[in-house]
Amino acid sequence: xxxxxxxxxxxxxxxxxxxxxxxxxxxxxxxxxxxxxxxxxxxxxxxxxxxxxxxxxxxxxxxxxxxxxxxxxxxxxxxxxxxxxxxxxxxxxxxxxxxxxxxxxxxxxxxxxxxxxxxxxxxxxxxxxxxxxxxxxxxxxxxxxxxxxxxxxxxxxxxxxxxxxxxxxxxxxxxxxxxxxxxxxxxxxxxxxxxxxxxxxxxxxxxxxxxxxxxxxxxxxxxxxxxxxxxxxxxxxxxxxxxxxxxxxxxxxxxxxxxxxxxxxxxxxxxxxxxxxxxxxxxxxxxxxxxxxxxxxxxxxxxxxxxxxxxxxxxxxxxxxxxxxxxxxxxxxxxxxxxxxxxxxxxxxxxxxxxxxxxxxxxxxxxxxxxxxxxxxxxxxxxxxxxxxxxxxxxxxxxxxxxxxxxxxxxxxxxxxxxxxxxxxxxxxxxxxxxxxxxxxxxxxxxxxxxxxxxxxxxxxxxxxxxxxx
Numbered sequence: 001x002x003x004x005x006x007x008x009x010x011x012x013x014x015x016x017x018x019x020x021x022x023x024x025x026x027x028x029x030x031x032x033x034x035x036x037x038x039x040x041x042x043x044x045x046x047x048x049x050x051x052x053x054x055x056x057x058x059x060x061x062x063x064x065x066x067x068x069x070x071x072x073x074x075x076x077x078x079x080x081x082x083x084x085x086x087x088x089x090x091x092x093x094x095x096x097x098x099x100x101x102x103x104x105x106x107x108x109x110x111x112x113x114x115x116x117x118x119x120x121x122x123x124x125x126x127x128x129x130x131x132x133x134x135x136x137x138x139x140x141x142x143x144x145x146x147x148x149x150x151x152x153x154x155x156x157x158x159x160x161x162x163x164x165x166x167x168x169x170x171x172x173x174x175x176x177x178x179x180x181x182x183x184x185x186x187x188x189x190x191x192x193x194x195x196x197x198x199x200x201x202x203x204x205x206x207x208x209x210x211x212x213x214x215x216x217x218x219x220x221x222x223x224x225x226x227x228x229x230x231x232x233x234x235x236x237x238x239x240x241x242x243x244x245x246x247x248x249x250x251x252x253x254x255x256x257x258x259x260x261x262x263x264x265x266x267x268x269x270x271x272x273x274x275x276x277x278x279x280x281x282x283x284x285x286x287x288x289x290x291x292x293x294x295x296x297x298x299x300x301x302x303x304x305x306x307x308x309x310x311x312x313x314x315x316x317x318x319x320x321x322x323x324x325x326x327x328x329x330x331x332x333x334x335x336x337x338x339x340x341x342x343x344x345x346x347x348x349x350x351x352x353x354x355x356x357x358x359x360x361x362x363x364x365x366x367x368x369x370x371x372x373x374x375x376x377x378x379x380x381x382x383x384x385x386x387x388x389x390x391x392x393x394x395x396x397x398x399x400x401x402x403x404x405x406x407x408x409x410x411x412x413x414x415x416x417x418x419x420x421x422x423x424x425x426x427x428x429x430x431x432x433x434x435x436x437x438x439x440x441x442x443x444x445x446x447x448x449x450x451x452x453x454x455x456x457x458x459x460x461x462x463x464x465x466x467x468x469x470x
Contacts, residue, residue: 005267005301006083011038013046013058014097022046024087029234030077031207032200033123035070036091050091051120056108058098059127069123076208078234084271085264089230101127105136114140115200118156122163134164141173154182155198191218210235211242229255240272249279262286263302270305277303277310287317296324304336307343318343323352327359331376338383357389358416365418370397392416403428407439419446437466 008023022040034050036058047070048058064070073079080086088094099107108117118137125133137160144153157179160170173179186194186201195202199222206219216239223231236252239245249269256265266276266283276283290299300321303310310318318340330337341353357380364373374390374397381390392412399409410425423446429439440463447456 005263005298006085008082009087009094011036011094011096013038013040013048014095015046015058015060016098020044020046024082024090026074026079026081027087027090028073028077028079029090029231030069030073031204033069033073033120034091035073035077047126048091048096049123051112051116051123053092054111055091055096055099056120057101057104057124057127058096059101061126064126068126070126078238080234085260085267086230086234089259114144115152115155115159115198118159119200122159125163130164134160134167137163150178151182151197154179155201158201191215195222211239229258237268237272240274246274249274253280266302267305275306275309277306277314284314284317287314291317291320291324296321297329300325300329300333300336303340304333307336307339310343315343315345325356327356327363330356331360331363334376334379338379341383353384354388357387361389361393362417365413365416365421370400406432407442410439410442414442414446414449417449419449422446435466435469437463440466 011022011024013020013022020040022038025037025039025045027034027036032052034053036048036050038046038048040046040060044060045062046058046060047064049056049069080090105117105121108120112120118140121128121133121137137156141153141156141160144156154174157170157174160167161174164170185197191202191206194205203219203222206215206222209215210219216235220232220235223235233252233256253265256268260268262280262282263286266280266286269276269279277287287299287302290296290302299317303314303318303321322337322340322344325337357377361373361377364376368376370393374393377390377393381387392415396409396412399405399412406425406428410422410429413419413422413425423443426439426442426446430436430443433439440459444456444459444463447453447459
């Protein structure tokens with residue numbers, strides 16, 4: 001994605017009494033949970049854990065450990081990397097406050113079911129030791145079992161076994177006689193039936209198997225009922241990337257436009273190699289409006305994403321971009337402009353090509369030596385060999401090695417508005433021919449071009465004296 005079209009997604013984090021600012025580097029969706037990685041202004045990394053779009057906890061970490069939920073989310077979830085327009089909509093607020101770590105679990109029990117608290121605990125293993133989390137989950141299990149809520153206690157054992165598969169006590173409890181019927185429940189019943197009794201399990205199961213068409217469809221239905229539009233879009237985009245299934249773009253465009261603007265949606269589609277200029281009827285008018293408002297660079301950067309696959313109807317737009325793009329921008333995106341020029345009719349590109357390349361050469365000569373300028377312009381010359389500009393630069397590179405032709409080289413430099421370099425050449429010639437008024441006259445003209453009136457007058461006077469003497 002062209003970084004000129006996107007700014008970093010900034011976030012402010014209040015951690016205890018510190019206010020920390022940073023940019024989101026990447027984020028990941030894993031069922032009901034989300035993980036966000038932030039790079040702060042001091043180059044520290046913060047990791048944030050969300051559940052149902054609510055911030056659960058976050059902390060600065062020097063590194064993440066393999067096997068933790070954070071690593072699992074980035075490896076097996078749906079990941080987004082900056083820059084991406086989806087990042088700004090991924091979490092509900094970009095101004096957050098980290099909850100108090102010591103009061104975290106008591107607060108969670110005020111807002112979530114005990115099953116959810118147990119699951120949330122398993123997502124926090126980068127911030128708490130496992131030997132802190134397991135006893136807490138065990139405590140929930142025994143509380144539910146003593147209360148006679150065997151189905152719910154079995155759900156906790158399932159969460160614990162997933163979290164700590166080597167824990168023998170959890171395995172033994174799961175396989176005890178009193179839970180046999182619950183194993184059958186999960187193995188034999190349909191997903192709709194399981195969803196009614198254990199929605200958390202159903203969502204996790206479908207998310208882990210989301211590339212299966214049936215599980216994907218069922219999960220999308222769940223998310224749609226919960227108004228989780230961002231998550232629905234992410235599911236679809238992943239399906240496009242991994243399965244190359246590009247169906248019902250219009251449907252997901254309508255959903256996406258609830259939380260992003262069309263310009264951002266076009267960039268999101270480009271991330272998964274969907275060409276918006278082939279599919280979205282609004283794309284063309286959007287680019288035309290950009291050009292009408294003078295946003296030539298922005299319009300160009302959008303089109304550069306799909307230059308090789310633009311409809312023929314975009315040719316007038318490409319002509320306008322070529323006509324109104326300044327030389328510096330052309331140089332920055334030279335490879336793209338070479339492709340663009342190949343798509344224009346001959347009269348369209350030749351009208352402005354010589355003029356733009358001349359202006360580009362002026363810019364390049366201010367910052368680079370002749371050989372470097374020649375190398376930069378060489379791809380243009382190979383594509384358009386009739387260019388006079390390149391012929392002149394090429395000739396100048398040869399003259400540079402010939403001390404007897406400094407006057408000629410100076411004239412070329414003057415033509416390209418490089419007055420200081422031209423003066424150096426004419427000085428060289430003046431020293432070789434001290435009685436010749438021509439190089440002195442040329443020096444006077446260069447100072448006139450530079451607006452240095454006194455210097456120009458002084459050399460004009462010397463030139464007049466030499467002419468009179470001659």
